[in-house]
Amino acid sequence: MSNIPADLKYVASHEWLRQEEDGTITVGITHHAQDLLGDIVYVELPEVGEHVDVDAEIAVVESVKAASDVYAPIAGEIIAVNEALVDAPETINEDPYGEGWFFKIKPDNADDYQGLMDADEYQDSI
16 A cells, blocks of 8 residues: 555546645556556646546556556646656656646546545555
């Protein structure tokens, strides 16, 4: 469980979510996901201002092993992206729950966050 922080929410497609004080949601991929991918060499991020539906393909991560889609774990508007990942995609491997975040989203329905998996449920799913 040390690689699955208890203060975050998770979805089966291996994204993590953190609700910020202002109600926005920060999203990234889990330690498990980056570990499976291996050394990440490229990331394609969504556009700020884009509205996304839950489970929509929203970003792409490429590693030395494979390319993988990142899905929107919650519906809403993209309000920020982590531009630093474009020049330093390896940050996702180094700090997936910190500096390796992908984007921030303003959820259409704040209650959707509460229904997502907690750390124990995510651990059981993997």
